[in-house]
Amino acid sequence: MKIGCVKEIKKLESRLGLTPSSVKEYVNHGHELFIEKGAGVNSGFSDADYEEAGAKILKTAKEVWDHVDMIVKVKEPLESEYQYFRPGLIIYTYLHLAADEKLTEAMLDSKVLGVAYETIVTEDGTLPCLKPMSEVAGRLSVIEGAKHLEKPFGGSGVLISGVTGVERANVTIVGAGVVGENALKMAIGLGANVTILDIDMKKLTYIDDLYGNRVTTLYSNNHNIQEACERADLVISGVLLPGAKAPKLIKRAFYENMREGSVIVDVAIDQGGSTEVSKATYHDEPTFDVDGIVHYCVANMPGAVPRTSTIALNNSTLKYGMMIANYGLEEAIKISEPLRHGVNTYHGYCTCPGVAEAFDIECKTL
Numbered sequence: 001m002k003i004g005c006v007k008e009i010k011k012l013e014s015r016l017g018l019t020p021s022s023v024k025e026y027v028n029h030g031h032e033l034f035i036e037k038g039a040g041v042n043s044g045f046s047d048a049d050y051e052e053a054g055a056k057i058l059k060t061a062k063e064v065w066d067h068v069d070m071i072v073k074v075k076e077p078l079e080s081e082y083q084y085f086r087p088g089l090i091i092y093t094y095l096h097l098a099a100d101e102k103l104t105e106a107m108l109d110s111k112v113l114g115v116a117y118e119t120i121v122t123e124d125g126t127l128p129c130l131k132p133m134s135e136v137a138g139r140l141s142v143i144e145g146a147k148h149l150e151k152p153f154g155g156s157g158v159l160i161s162g163v164t165g166v167e168r169a170n171v172t173i174v175g176a177g178v179v180g181e182n183a184l185k186m187a188i189g190l191g192a193n194v195t196i197l198d199i200d201m202k203k204l205t206y207i208d209d210l211y212g213n214r215v216t217t218l219y220s221n222n223h224n225i226q227e228a229c230e231r232a233d234l235v236i237s238g239v240l241l242p243g244a245k246a247p248k249l250i251k252r253a254f255y256e257n258m259r260e261g262s263v264i265v266d267v268a269i270d271q272g273g274s275t276e277v278s279k280a281t282y283h284d285e286p287t288f289d290v291d292g293i294v295h296y297c298v299a300n301m302p303g304a305v306p307r308t309s310t311i312a313l314n315n316s317t318l319k320y321g322m323m324i325a326n327y328g329l330e331e332a333i334k335i336s337e338p339l340r341h342g343v344n345t346y347h348g349y350c351t352c353p354g355v356a357e358a359f360d361i362e363c364k365t366l
């Protein structure tokens with residue numbers, strides 16, 4: 001199969017779909033690889049790295065799109081990329097179609113085969129191609145939170161670890177999923193006092209078993225969230241209700257009793273956010289202030305660390321991409337149930353129930 005990768009054109013997005021080591025794997029399996037010139041530079045991969053791995057460098061994105069059977073990306077195609085769609089072209093990337101009617105229409109009209117990372121789901125219900133980005137965002141949330149507690153960044157001036165004779169910062173984490181657990185690891189590593197809340201008692205029990213008295217676990221209800229937020233220097237939200245908007249669990253009324261300059265990192269912002277005032281921000285201006293509380297609401301946090309994120313993403317996406325390349329999409333989805341769930345558009349039909357429901361269109365399950 002001819003497989004291509006282009007530079008991402010979304011604002012401040014520096015990740016890309018293929019690493020040189022993934023390219024090498026595809027090439028070793030007999031596939032031809034094409035990379036847009038300079039596509040990997042922001043992730044620390046040069047054109048020479050890709051050539052050494054066996055890819056051919058093409059000068060423009062158009063040449064890559066036109067030349068290949070499958071495009072491997074990170075972000076959903078933007079409007080200026082719709083011109084490259086054609087029947088039978090496989091687009092393997094994050095698509096988030098339920099939130100983008102225009103893109104859904106363009107993909108259906110042009111009869112491209114859209115395989116979405118975020119809807120690949122394994123038998124035990126995990127989302128293998130979303131997990132690595134949640135790990136990155138969870139770990140980064142503590143680093144960003146600690147930085148924005150610093151006075152020059154608008155914070156209260158608290159050092160997350162404290163020092164000898166001075167209290168450690170209180171960190172409250174709402175949601176003990178992948179984001180929450182990774183935030184917990186980092187916050188404990190930095191020496192903070194951590195409280196973590198969830199409605200899933202199994203997850204809280206697991207954390208209690210693992211960390212013992214180094215962490216406080218609390219059942220998540222309004223009373224406990226309010227108390228934990230009011231004593232927190234840093235609040236991190238990694239709440240998710242699958243297929244729904246994030247619940248607004250962190251109320252503006254709580255801010256009155258929080259220390260001025262405390263920070264909320266709302267990782268769940270990509271699902272609408274967990275505070276009543278959250279709005280998406282970008283890396284170039286990541287925070288805003290409401291009632292003296294610093295809100296960090298970057299919707300693509302992993303984009304800040306593109307090298308780590310690109311490699312982490314490839315660790316999960318290569319397996320399914322390789323199945324598509326080796327067997328062709330039609331055969332690959334017969335072999336792999338998780339991959340079948342990943343197909344969102346197929347020869348002009350919507351094949352993802354969530355997307356069909358979002359736009360009230362027919363769903364043809366594969």
Ligand SMILES: NC(=O)c1ccc[n+]([C@@H]2O[C@H](COP(=O)([O-])OP(=O)(O)OC[C@H]3O[C@@H](n4cnc5c(N)ncnc54)[C@H](O)[C@@H]3O)[C@@H](O)[C@H]2O)c1
Nearest residue numbers: 133134137175176177178179198220238239240299300301
């Ligand atoms: N901003 C970014 O760059 C970025 C990056 C990666 C992930 N995310 C987002 O972060 C969120 C979390 O992702 P994840 O992979 O950790 O999900 P996950 O499913 O692993 O974890 C979500 C957790 O929220 C818990 N939860 C649900 N309702 C709750 C409530 N009322 N109170 C407390 N906890 C509750 C669930 O029990 C679960 O443990 C998602 O919205 C995801 O899209 C954002």
